[in-house]
Structure formats: structure tokens, C-alpha cells
Amino acid sequence: MYEKDGEKYFIVDSHMHYWDASPENWVEGAEQYAKGWIECFHAYQGLGPAETHQPIEEFQKVSEEQLMREEFEEGHVDVAIFQSTYLREWYKNGFNTTEQNGALFRKYPDKFRVNSRFDPRDGDAGMREFEKNVEEYRPLGVKLYTAEWNGESRGYKLTDPECYRFLERAQELGIRNIHVHKGPTIWPLDKDAFDVSDVDHAATDFQGLNFIVEHVGLPRIEDFCFMATQEPNVYAGLSVVTGGLMHARPRFHAKVMGELLFWVGEDKMLFGSDYNIWTPKWQVEGLVDWDFPEGHDYDDYPRLGTDGKKKILGLNAAKLYDIEVPAECQISAESSAPASPDDAELVDDRAVSQA
């Protein structure tokens, strides 16, 4: 919990990792990719405040002690949600698998939720592994990496029939939240890995599931916004938005927040630190203090008040994950009602000018 000016904020870090990118875990023959990947992540860390930068060796693999300290003791986080990412093509034991994350979850069940994952291209064997993971860790969510390579395949879409089979099964197994990585990194060739139209279709076809678009579709944030405004079960995952822009480019951060507040709204935005690219401490404190900069450039964006910040920092995710929130951190019923239906009306005709 974070307290500032008499207000208490319940913090859910909806997107974080416990990865192993140390050289011992690099796949022989694919070292350049394993190395390139983690160096790319490390450069992202460079966009945060200087005092939070780590040497690459430490960044490749943090200890359990460090993670617990940076998330919960220093980082104000109440509950953290692991988003498992495999990348087994380059990392022998995976980058951060359900099992790796699950080991910490077992040890600190009140602190963590562990999300599983599946890859529809893994077929029946993948289905069995997914079912086993669900049985073991009882996750309410999965993280999907549609641009991940798998053998000959360079990616998939949520709308692929195989993926629908997994989504249907996930729903039967009690999964509610589908976190889809639609953002920077990994190598889309000519296939458009940032394209969010598959989320649009899947969200319509699976009304019982929530779709959290991680990194808000960067570098195609506008496509994400135009889509999310149409779909009540599509959410914005703020990791990278906060970490990558709030400190490095505050004015652009403000504009991205303005766009998200306008098109998506404060009820459907979720804070995620993307640890350990960035630690949560400065992000949580910065978001609580955040406001639009002076200037008319921001006049037509909805304002974000204390209640909205509470929702984004924890209450929205707590709802999606059935996390109990202490009464002192709740907000009154009126202000938690969905906001600004007027904004949604404006964008009914999305065919107009959509490039």
C-alpha cells in the first residue's frame, strides 16, 4: 500500500517477471538472440531514473531477495501478477516460465498471482501442459505472446482456429483474463505482430473473457485505442507507457495518458511495472503525483483524479483477479461507476478515417 497526502492506494502490479537471462541459461547456437533480447530490455531500463539503472549482470537475473525487496518493501506493491514468458528457442529453461514464477508464488501465496500461458501452435501436447499448469497454480489469467517464434512459425493470431480452441478451454478451466503482448520487441517480419484486429474479434466472440492489451499496442497505440473504445472487455496494460515515458519524456507520457483516458477510460487501465525492466517504486510514486503539464496542449483530455489513480494503480486489477482490497483503500460507490459514456458516443463511426 502507498499512502500520500492522507490517501491510501492499494497497489496491484499487473505485469512483472522473475526471469533468468543469465548466460548459463542461453541455448547453444542461439546465444546472440538470448543476449540481444536481454540487452534490448536493459536499454529500456535506461529510460527510467538513473538511480534505478542496474549493471547488465545483475539485470540478467535478480535474486529472490532483491525481487521481494524491490516489489514489496520499496515498491509499495500489495499484490504482483507474474506474466510468464517462455522464449525457449533461446533460453534453455525458458525466460520466466509458469514453474519459475510458480515457485515464488508457492512461497508467498498472498503476495503473488501467477498467470500461465499457452501457445496454440503446440497442439495437444501444449494443451496438456496448459491444463496441468492451470491445475497446479489455479491462475485466473494467461499471458499470450502472439509474435513469439515457434519452429517454422513466426507468430499467430488470436483468431486462428487453434487459438479459439485454447481460449474455449481456458474459459472452461476458469481463466478470465487474457493478457496479450501487443507491443515492442521480438521480430515481426512482414506479418504485422502489432496488429490488434485479432483482439477485436476475439473480444467480441468471447464476452466472458477480459483482454488486457499489454503495452497498449505500441507502436500502434491509436489502433488499440480505436478498438478498445468499442469493446467493453478490452483493457489497457500500462507497462512500458509508465516505465518508458513518464520519466524520460513526461510531455509525451502525458499525451499518451490523455489518449488512453479519452478513448479507453480510467476504469479499463491497469498499472504494470514490467519488473525487472523497471522497479515499481518510482512508477507508483510518479503516477500518484502525476498530472497533465501546464499548457493548452492537454486541454481536451479528461482529467485524472485521486479516485482514477486508485483504480489504475490497483482497484481495476483487483476486480479482475478477485483480490480483496482493504476498506481504507476503496473508493465510494458513485465514483467507481463507469465514466464518460459521451466519449464513447463520439467514436461510433470508426470507419471514418481509419488508416
Added chain:
Amino acid sequence: MTVTSDTPPTTQVGGVWEALRTVRDPELDADVVSLDFVASCSISDDGVAHVRLRLPTYFCAPNFAFLMVADAWDAVSQVPGLQDVDVELIDHFASDAINAGVAARAGFVTSMAGSEVGEAVSELDGLRRNFTERALMAGTDLVVRPLMAAGATPEQVVAMTLGEVPASADLRRLRERRRELDIPADDDAPLVVDPVGRTVGLEALPLHLRKARSYQVGVDANTSICRGQLAARYGL
């Protein structure tokens, strides 16, 4: 440095830099020189221009990387007096495939076939068109927003022609993007059009401009992240 042609070497290297300024990152709608993507640029004694391009990350999308390397090759090849051109993408997971493919004029699909990077199934013309359309939308925001801030009404904006807008770098760029999309860009052409060139009516204008702004914010945010990554990577 000496060169075989009569053109003074400094002018000639200057010409190569000038050519590189016409090469842009389609996603960021900015040229590779101002983005600092040119790691080095020189002309060797045998009259060959050597250009090294670098990108913000090892994993930057290979399709965009290919476009930039190919465009750089084409642009530098137009510089008079050069014996040959050598453009190389460095520090990228697909460097080998891209460099070899561009040098052989092989096209994206052929270049990627059989490479470690993987197969490509289509050429990149559609991608380029898609991003030029986005640039048109983003550019519309840059040009129209100041007009409205200065008091232009929606009625005035929908009736305006390009010739009625005060000259600016943003306007010049918007005209260029429109020409690339085969959308009229002369003085008497309407100021506000959609990405296929249709005029936008009064009723549709607010949403059109709202979207145009979103595109511009997207470009700004991406550019910020890319510049930050490049600076972190190369200690700039």
C-alpha cells in the same frame, strides 16, 4: 580522403548525407540522419560511398530495417560521381540477410528466404503505403491544430485549401505525403482529406481530427522510445 571524380570530396560526402536525409523511418516519419541512425558515412579512395546504418535495438522490426537499407541504397546511388555504393546495417539480428538482400537487389521475400531470420511472405509496398497513410493523419494534426488554436472554426477548416494555410515545415511534409499517396497536394486542393483522399465533411471533422491527434501522439511516443533506446545503446 581522395576521390577519383572531379567533385571536391567534402561536397561529395555532403551529397551522400543529403541523400540520406531523404530516407526515412516510415514508422516514425522522420529521416535517418535526424534520427541518428547513420553510424558513419564516408567515401573511400576508390570512390565508393560507405554508409553504416544502426537502429535502436538488436530486434527492431526487419521489415522496416529492410526498407531503410534499400531506400538508403537507392538514394545514395543517385549521388553523382560515385564508383559504387555500400550500405550496411550493423548490430542487428537480421543484418546479414538484409545487407546481402539489398546489395543483390533481391527484394524482401527473396532476401529472407532460407536465412536464419525466417521466411517473408509478401513484399513491403503495402507496409509503406500503410505508414504513409498514418503519416498523412499525423501530419493533419500538426497542420490543423495550430489553425484551430488560432481561432479557425470547423466550418472554415473544412472549406480551406492547402494554399490558404501559412507555409511551414509541417505543411511541406503533409504535401509530400499526400503526393506519395497520389492525393492532390496543390494549392487548390482541400486541406483536410482522409487517407484515400476523400474530403471530410463538417459532421465528421471532430472525430477525424481526434483520430489525427491520436496518430500524432503515437508517432511522438514511438519516437521518444526509439531515441531513448538508441541513446542507451550507443551512449549518445
